[in-house]
Structures are given as C-alpha cells and as structure tokens.
Amino acid sequence: MRGIPGSGVFIFFGLVFMIELVAFFAIRQLLSHPKVKRKLSYGYWLMSAVLFGILASGFLNPEKIREASNYQFFYFVISVSFFNLIPKLLLSVAFVLSLLFRLFKARYYARVMLMSTLILSFGVMLSIGYGIVFGRKSLRVIEQEVHLEDLPKSLDKTVVVQLSDIHLGSFENDDFLKRTTNTINQFSPDLILFTGDMVNNYAKEMNGFEDEFAEMNAAYGKFAILGNHDYGDYTNWKNELDKNSNHLALMQKIEAAGFRLLLNESAEVVKNNKLIEIIGVENWGHPPFPQYADLDLAMKDTTSESFKILLTHDPAHWGKKVVREIPVSLTLSGHTHAAQSGVQLAGIEFSLMYFVQQYWGGLYQQDHQFLYVNRGLGCVGLLGRIEMAPELTVLTLRSK
Known part of the structure; x- marks a missing residue:
C-alpha cells in the first residue's frame, strides 16, 4: 500500500485532469440544446472537483495511508476513483477515435461511436458498483482435477483446498469467512493449504477471526506460508523492533489457528502409507522488495521418493526457479488477485493482470509440472471484485 512517488504526482494528476476534460467534451458532443449543455457543464465540473479533491486528499499525503491501521479511507478513495475514472477513460478514448471520423466528415459514425461508448460506460459503472457492494462477498468455488504423472495410485483422489490472499483488513466482520469455513x-479435504497474505499489514487484523480459521478441518493437516503483505513492509513503523514484534505476533496467530507455518522448510504427511511432502517458501519478492525465499533450504530435507507440493506466494517464482529445475510436479500460488477484475464471456476468462503476470489465475502446465494460481479471497486497493469473485479452490489430485 505505497503512495505515489513525489516525482510522479504531477504526471498522475495531469492524466486524471485530461481524462476528466476529454470525457466532458465527449458528453457535450452528444448534446445540442444550449441550456442543457450549460447545466451539464456546471454539474459535471462540480462533481469532478469533489472527486478530484477526494483523490488528492488520499494520494497527496501517502504517509497518512501508510501509517493507517484502519483502511476504510484508503478503500473509499480507490473505489470512488475506479467508479469515476474508468468509465470516463472509455469515453475519452472514444472521443479521440471519433475525431478521425470527423476528419473524414463521417459525423454520423462519430456520433454513433460516442453514444455506444456512453451506454457502455454506464454499464461499466454498474458493474464496478456491483463489484464493490456485492461482488467481494460472492464466494466462487472452483473444483479442478489435476492429473499428475508421479502421483501414486494410493493417493488418487486426494482433495486439497487452497486459500490465498485473504487480506483480513478488508473484512468488516466474520460473516463471509464463516461461510467460507x-x-x-x-468437501472434507485431506489438506488445507494457504498461500500467503493473511493480512494487509498488521497482526491485529486477525483479531476476531481466529475461530473461523480454527474450525477449518482437514484430515491430514493445514499448512501455510507468508505473502508479501505479511511482513509489514508496506507501512511505517516507529522502529524495527515494532515491525519484528508485529511479524512474530502474526506468525503465532496463524499457528494458533491450527496451521503449520512453513518458512523455507518442508513438512511430511503420510496417507495410505505414501509420503507427501509440503514445501513452503517465504515470499519471493520482485526488486525493490525484499527477497525472503530460499528454495534450496526448503528442499534440503526432502526425499526423492515422496510426492511433493510446493507453496510459493508469487507465481512468477514458478516460471523463474521451479520449472525444469526443481522436481516438484504441483505448485500452488496466489498474489495476483487476477486484478480483482476481469471479463468472463462464453466460458472464456480474461484479466488485465495478464499484461503484468504471465501466470495470473487458474491452472498452468509445462511438461509434467503444474501450477495453480488462486485468485484470492479478499481485497487490497480496490474494495471490490468486478467479475472476478473471491475464490476457494478445491483440487482433486488424480493419478495417471
């Protein structure tokens, strides 16, 4: 939860103003009555000034956000900005394209394009509003079979539930987590595996949710790793001692809820006389963020005879360090949230996160190695889920 760097503030707000200005011209282009245009102008710029002020109050004082333990103001600023700027961005692009039609004296087509985009923008506003109010509370259960070359027949139909990116700081109460539990x-799972980001920043965000985690039941145990938000790197601390105390408290709370926390280490599970090793690494951070992962250390005590599951928060770790290098056939990750927004049409799912992370959501395969990326249960940044509902993953492991 970092603020905008000082060098980028003017560029950022300049772009926001340009979006507001061009969208205004787009709407005016569709009106013909002078009085309506005048009233629209007053209303539009009054509303824009209010929204601009809300945005400025949040991002011109990033330290206020970084030192906050109550995220409601931050979520309000982000949600209002999405609701206001995304539809106007669509209108701005349409207006620029319409100028090309006008250049060739195709005014009718220019008007059709603007009117169509205006209708689309209203639809986008409704979708964003629905995602903020209802989408983040609509649990999506994904049941996925994974056929694995090295899974012993005695482990066939092993059921693994994956949770990721809960971000308890985004929860007002425990109702949603109760429903998830x-x-x-x-599903009576054999294993429950959590792949990081329990909180936004603070261990105290777990307060009031302990019972729900403790009541999650798995026949052969619950295991967890840490995500990038679990280290407290995104907030200001008075001193290093406070940060370390918060980190220790969070780890203690996770283990008190019945999860074995894996910190660059492995754990053994025996089912039907066959050995399963759960390997958990700490967060594999992208520069300039700290690098806590040590995959070699985590693999040190593993055996060649076991079936292995790797837990690593960032799916990019799989492509960089695991595929064709580490003998693990199944890796579970999270981190991306699938941008908490996307498009689902005719069975095809797409998120803009694709342009940031190659592995952004769902099941991936290279040779005989598989990666599953959970789209996350909670929210960070935008307090909403737009066509990308909170995910609970139920993996059934099948032997070939």
Whole structure:
C-alpha cells in the first residue's frame, strides 16, 4: 500500500485532469440544446472537483495511508476513483477515435461511436458498483482435477483446498469467512493449504477471526506460508523492533489457528502409507522488495521418493526457479488477485493482470509440472471484485 512517488504526482494528476476534460467534451458532443449543455457543464465540473479533491486528499499525503491501521479511507478513495475514472477513460478514448471520423466528415459514425461508448460506460459503472457492494462477498468455488504423472495410485483422489490472499483488513466482520469455513468443511479435504497474505499489514487484523480459521478441518493437516503483505513492509513503523514484534505476533496467530507455518522448510504427511511432502517458501519478492525465499533450504530435507507440493506466494517464482529445475510436479500460488477484475464471456476468462503476470489465475502446465494460481479471497486497493469473485479452490489430485 505505497503512495505515489513525489516525482510522479504531477504526471498522475495531469492524466486524471485530461481524462476528466476529454470525457466532458465527449458528453457535450452528444448534446445540442444550449441550456442543457450549460447545466451539464456546471454539474459535471462540480462533481469532478469533489472527486478530484477526494483523490488528492488520499494520494497527496501517502504517509497518512501508510501509517493507517484502519483502511476504510484508503478503500473509499480507490473505489470512488475506479467508479469515476474508468468509465470516463472509455469515453475519452472514444472521443479521440471519433475525431478521425470527423476528419473524414463521417459525423454520423462519430456520433454513433460516442453514444455506444456512453451506454457502455454506464454499464461499466454498474458493474464496478456491483463489484464493490456485492461482488467481494460472492464466494466462487472452483473444483479442478489435476492429473499428475508421479502421483501414486494410493493417493488418487486426494482433495486439497487452497486459500490465498485473504487480506483480513478488508473484512468488516466474520460473516463471509464463516461461510467460507462451512463450505471448506463440506468437501472434507485431506489438506488445507494457504498461500500467503493473511493480512494487509498488521497482526491485529486477525483479531476476531481466529475461530473461523480454527474450525477449518482437514484430515491430514493445514499448512501455510507468508505473502508479501505479511511482513509489514508496506507501512511505517516507529522502529524495527515494532515491525519484528508485529511479524512474530502474526506468525503465532496463524499457528494458533491450527496451521503449520512453513518458512523455507518442508513438512511430511503420510496417507495410505505414501509420503507427501509440503514445501513452503517465504515470499519471493520482485526488486525493490525484499527477497525472503530460499528454495534450496526448503528442499534440503526432502526425499526423492515422496510426492511433493510446493507453496510459493508469487507465481512468477514458478516460471523463474521451479520449472525444469526443481522436481516438484504441483505448485500452488496466489498474489495476483487476477486484478480483482476481469471479463468472463462464453466460458472464456480474461484479466488485465495478464499484461503484468504471465501466470495470473487458474491452472498452468509445462511438461509434467503444474501450477495453480488462486485468485484470492479478499481485497487490497480496490474494495471490490468486478467479475472476478473471491475464490476457494478445491483440487482433486488424480493419478495417471
């Protein structure tokens, strides 16, 4: 949760103003009555000034956000900005394209383009509004079979539930987590695996949710790793001692909830006389963020005879360090949230996160190695889920 660097503030707000200005011209282009245009102008710029002020109050004082333990103001600023700017950005692009039609004296087509985009923009506003109010509370259960070359037949149909990116700082109460826990237990999983980002910043965000985590049941155990937000790197601390105390408290709370926390280490599970090794690494950070992962250390005590599952928060780690290098056939990750927004049409799912992360959501395969990227349960930044609902993953491991 970092603020905008000082060098980028003017560029950022300059772009925001340009979007507001061009969208204004786009709307005016569709009006013909002078009085309507005048009233629209007053209303548009009054509303824009209010929204611009809200945005400025949040991002011109990033330290206020970085030192906050209550995220409601930050979420409000981001949500209002999405709701306001995304539809106007669409209108701005349409207006620029319409100028090309006008250049060739095709005014009718220019007007059709603007009117169509205006209707689309209203639809986008409704979708964003729905995602903020309802989408983040609509649990999506994804049941996925994974056929693995090295899975012993005695481990066939092993059920693994994956949770990721809960971000408890985005929860107002425990209702949603209770529903998630009840759903998990209905599947009677063999393993529950959590792939990081329990909180936004602070261990105290777990307060009031301990019972729900403790009531998650798995026949052969619950295991967890840490995500980038779990280290407290995104907030200001008075001193290093406070940061370390917060980190220690969070780890203690995770283990008190019945999860074994894996910190660059492995754990053994025996099912039907076959050995499963759960390997968990700390967060594999992208520069300039700290690098806590040590995959060699985590693999040190593993055996060649076991079936292995690797937990690593960032899916980019799989492509960089795991594929064709480490003998692990199944890796579980999270981190991306699938941008908490996307498009689902005719069975095809797409998120803009694709342009940031190659592995952004779902199941991936290279040769005999698989990666599953959970789209996350909670929210960070935008307090909403736009066509990308909170995910609970139920993986059934199948032997070939």
